[in-house]
Amino acid sequence: MPKAIHQGLIHDLQKNLMSHYYEKLTRAAETRQEKSAWMLISGNPVELVRAFGFLPVYPEVNALQLGVRKQALPFILKAEERGYSMDNCAYVKADVGLYFSGLKAPFATIPEPSLILCNYVGCGVYLQWFEHLAEYTNAPIFNLDIPTVRPSASEGLQGKTQAGTAADHSNAADQRYVMRQLEELIAVCERITHRDFDEAKLRRIMEFSRETGELWAQIKAMTRTVPSPFDAFFDAVTMMGPLYCLRGTEECLDFFRAVHREMTERVEQRICPLEEERFRIVIEGPPPWPFLRTFRDLFSKWGAVAVASTYSTVGGLWEFGFRHDPDRPLESISEHMLQYNLTNRSFLQRYEQIRRYITEWNADALIIHSVKSCRLFSAGQGDMREYFSKELGIPTLLVESDLEDPRYFSEAQMRNRVDAFFESLAHRKSVRDREAGTC
Amino acid sequence: MRVADPVQEAKDLSETPVGRVIESWKSAHPGAKAVGWFPVFSPIELTHAAGMLPISIAGGGNQMEIAHADSRFQSFVCSIIKSTLELGLTGQLENLDGMIFHSICDPAKNLTSVFKRNFPRLMVDFIHFTQNFASPVAEEYLAAEYGRVRTRLAELAGTEITDGQIRSSIATYNRVRERVRRLQGIRLNGRNQLSAAETAALLRAGGRMMPEDFLTLLDDALRVISSRPGKARDLVHVVLEGSFCEQPPLELIQSIEEAGCSILEDDFELGFRWFKGDISTEGDPLRALAHAYIDGSVHSAVKHDLRYRKAAPLVEKVRRTGAQAVVVLTAKFCEPALFDYALYREALEENNIPHVLVEFEEKMWAFDKIRSEIETFVESMMFD
Numbered sequence: 001m002p003k004a005i006h007q008g009l010i011h012d013l014q015k016n017l018m019s020h021y022y023e024k025l026t027r028a029a030e031t032r033q034e035k036s037a038w039m040l041i042s043g044n045p046v047e048l049v050r051a052f053g054f055l056p057v058y059p060e061v062n063a064l065q066l067g068v069r070k071q072a073l074p075f076i077l078k079a080e081e082r083g084y085s086m087d088n089c090a091y092v093k094a095d096v097g098l099y100f101s102g103l104k105a106p107f108a109t110i111p112e113p114s115l116i117l118c119n120y121v122g123c124g125v126y127l128q129w130f131e132h133l134a135e136y137t138n139a140p141i142f143n144l145d146i147p148t149v150r151p152s153a154s155e156g157l158q159g160k161t162q163a164g165t166a167a168d169h170s171n172a173a174d175q176r177y178v179m180r181q182l183e184e185l186i187a188v189c190e191r192i193t194h195r196d197f198d199e200a201k202l203r204r205i206m207e208f209s210r211e212t213g214e215l216w217a218q219i220k221a222m223t224r225t226v227p228s229p230f231d232a233f234f235d236a237v238t239m240m241g242p243l244y245c246l247r248g249t250e251e252c253l254d255f256f257r258a259v260h261r262e263m264t265e266r267v268e269q270r271i272c273p274l275e276e277e278r279f280r281i282v283i284e285g286p287p288p289w290p291f292l293r294t295f296r297d298l299f300s301k302w303g304a305v306a307v308a309s310t311y312s313t314v315g316g317l318w319e320f321g322f323r324h325d326p327d328r329p330l331e332s333i334s335e336h337m338l339q340y341n342l343t344n345r346s347f348l349q350r351y352e353q354i355r356r357y358i359t360e361w362n363a364d365a366l367i368i369h370s371v372k373s374c375r376l377f378s379a380g381q382g383d384m385r386e387y388f389s390k391e392l393g394i395p396t397l398l399v400e401s402d403l404e405d406p407r408y409f410s411e412a413q414m415r416n417r418v419d420a421f422f423e424s425l426a427h428r429k430s431v432r433d434r435e436a437g438t439c
Numbered sequence: 440m441r442v443a444d445p446v447q448e449a450k451d452l453s454e455t456p457v458g459r460v461i462e463s464w465k466s467a468h469p470g471a472k473a474v475g476w477f478p479v480f481s482p483i484e485l486t487h488a489a490g491m492l493p494i495s496i497a498g499g500g501n502q503m504e505i506a507h508a509d510s511r512f513q514s515f516v517c518s519i520i521k522s523t524l525e526l527g528l529t530g531q532l533e534n535l536d537g538m539i540f541h542s543i544c545d546p547a548k549n550l551t552s553v554f555k556r557n558f559p560r561l562m563v564d565f566i567h568f569t570q571n572f573a574s575p576v577a578e579e580y581l582a583a584e585y586g587r588v589r590t591r592l593a594e595l596a597g598t599e600i601t602d603g604q605i606r607s608s609i610a611t612y613n614r615v616r617e618r619v620r621r622l623q624g625i626r627l628n629g630r631n632q633l634s635a636a637e638t639a640a641l642l643r644a645g646g647r648m649m650p651e652d653f654l655t656l657l658d659d660a661l662r663v664i665s666s667r668p669g670k671a672r673d674l675v676h677v678v679l680e681g682s683f684c685e686q687p688p689l690e691l692i693q694s695i696e697e698a699g700c701s702i703l704e705d706d707f708e709l710g711f712r713w714f715k716g717d718i719s720t721e722g723d724p725l726r727a728l729a730h731a732y733i734d735g736s737v738h739s740a741v742k743h744d745l746r747y748r749k750a751a752p753l754v755e756k757v758r759r760t761g762a763q764a765v766v767v768l769t770a771k772f773c774e775p776a777l778f779d780y781a782l783y784r785e786a787l788e789e790n791n792i793p794h795v796l797v798e799f800e801e802k803m804w805a806f807d808k809i810r811s812e813i814e815t816f817v818e819s820m821m822f823d
């Protein structure tokens with residue numbers, strides 16, 4: 001039974017980097033000497049915030065860390081005692097619970113915010129989450145409003161662009177709006193930090209991000225090879241930690257250089273994360289953090305390797321061409337937020353992204369992991385399944401659980417569904433191979 | 440000659456299947472088009488200015504079985520999302536020409552795409568309202584967004600939509616909104632002449648007709664209602680909050696009232712009560728609409744205006760109306776409403792305002808449970 005066998009250097013490096021990051025947060029919380037900016041993951045302008053010397057803090061990543069360590073439930077319950085519903089996003093509840101536990105997580109202490117920067121890139125829950133945090137903490141809040149890609153402006157299915165004149169007009173207006181807000185944000189940062197905006201410093205930070213993005217895009221393209229050198233869902237989440245928490249720093253860039261080297265060797269030596277790559281799958285949706293290992297094993301058992309995933313693009317779509325541009329810092333930051341993020345795009349653009357993954361990355365099947373907490377991701381995934389399985393004839397499996405709340409994970413049920421799916425996929429594959437005379 | 444009871448007429452219309460409403464309007468207006476708008480608020484002046492019917496498409500109420508849409512949207516998504524899709528999947532939107540959704544929540548955003556894919560014949564759009572109310576450029580952005588939508592609507596209508604036409608639509612809707620405010624005022628006069636369920640029925644009907652017809656309906660209704668004798672009842676005066684999008688069945692509202700509440704203010708059909716006053720009919724009409732959104736609109740969970748604390752308008756509403764308590768009535772699985780409850784609860788407790796939380800679904804049939812919860816709450820208020 002092929003299991004995940006290779007963890008590689010990158011996992012150790014990542015662990016060190018992330019614990020170093022959390023040590024920094026704890027130190028900042030204890031010494032109160034540094035200013036911190038609380039932000040969200042999707043398409044954030046961390047480069048700008050770094051240029052002012054803020055320490056970036058990500059409530060989503062804190063919630064995720066609680067989840068992955070199976071420590072989220074008491075925090076979730078604490079928030080529910082305050083009136084949050086069973087049906088609210090559990091990331092928010094875990095984080096609110098953490099706040100009301102004195103910001104003391106089992107793995108770090110989180111510093112109080114000097115700025116709450118709600119980079120509203122697609123997720124409506126973001127707005128409420130940070131609005132609530134601002135009320136609890138009394139910290140200054142800035143809503144950086146990023147207009148969602150509207151259907152008229154979005155790509156249609158099959159890559160056809162349906163952008164008309166109305167849409168073009170909107171794009172220009174959106175860009176102008178975001179740029180002006182970035183200027184307002186700069187003024188806010190100047191006020192809070194008592195520092196002047198240093199554009200040269202921003203450009204240097206952007207250069208780190210540009211190179212990091214370039215490497216990340218190259219790394220992600222490597223999974224097009226057969227066998228894939230890493231799992232683009234389970235291993236990609238390892239790389240996403242530094243990409244989001246540390247982007248714009250030299251240590252992050254060094255990490256991606258090391259990953260790039262390791263993956264290049266693996267491609268050359270045809271090493272794949274399992275003993276054998278039997279199925280190439282695309283995974284849509286976030287992972288069930290509290291059961292990550294169990295979830296991974298469900299697929300490893302079948303020799304199924306994710307060659308692409310939508311979750312790994314929530315913070316940016318570098319693989320489809322985006323790069324931070326030190327020569328156009330604010331423009332490229334706004335392009336990142338407006339256009340090059342899964343979360344700010346329309347649901348149909350996501351269908352198109354997945355369709356490209358399946359054809360260009362040569363995948364056998366689509367796995368949709370529907371999580372209750374995140375309706376941004378999940379609402380309507382039944383329609384997505386319909387499109388892929390009925391219209392495109394791609395084997396598609398939809399399984400449900402949650403990304404944070406352990407109460408929604410039923411291993412036995414999930415295992416049955418996954419096993420039944422791969423059994424039939426294996427059968428199909430053998431029929432196909434027989435017909436093609438390959439065995 | 441109009442029917443004698445405008446309230447009954449409104450109820451009947453609000454309960455007619457929406458597909459039939461569109462069909463009969465279109466047969467009375469050959470060649471004219473109809474554009475749906477999803478809650479909570481939509482700048483329907485733009486549709487009206489193009490001579491098209493702006494029709495509220497807000498789910499299927501409890502008249503419709505969801506048989507197809509629940510395989511597209513999961514069990515943890517609110518009902519209005521599914522029932523609105525069901526309307527389309529069962530052919531009830533066949534006569535609709537366009538559909539506009541808004542940046543109210545994530546399911547509504549995804550539904551926009553699902554509509555676009557499943558009903559390629561429809562013109563589908565999505566308005567991204569500003570969420571940075573403090574920004575000096577928010578108004579310019581929102582006016583440009585309205586401009587984009589104007590262009591699409593003009594393409595659909597096959598005519599230009601001029602500034603003058605929009606200004607005149609704004610003026611017409613200002614008259615509607617003024618009547619709606621008067622209607623609301625009746626509920627505050629202490630004579631129990633008008634119930635919240637009746638008000639909701641009138642507004643629901645208003646979402647299904649041209650504003651000129653709505654004006655006539657409202658004028659008739661105001662006349663009839665203000666001549667009612669009124670009744671003295673021993674009731675707990677409440678403000679109801681949280682039903683701004685998916686709408687509860689009228690019978691549910693009635694049950695809450697029968698359980699002993701006089702609902703002084705609520706947020707049903709909030710779109711018609713979105714603005715606190717008139718919108719300017721001078722100058723650039725898109726700027727005027729955008730300005731009113733940013734500086735002249737009421738509170739709602741789907742607006743994130745950081746210039747005030749989230750629960751402040753609710754507390755203020757209680758003070759202003761003299762209500763004794765709050766009923767928080769939220770649609771099941773409505774993320775925006777459920778989130779804000781945490782802040783409401785804190786503020787209401789701080790201000791010693793009693794409240795009760797109940798969840799509903801548009802498709803519910805039995806109201807006994809909610810009714811008895813409200814009765815218990817009312818009793819606790821009476822004997823406190």
Ligand code: SF4
Binds near residue numbers: 060
């Ligand atoms: S709804 Fe999804 S994207 Fe939004 S905060 Fe929750 S998990 Fe994150």
Ligand code: SF4
Binds near residue numbers: 518544546685741770
């Ligand atoms: S009821 Fe709530 S969750 Fe559902 S569409 Fe309306 S605002 Fe969104």
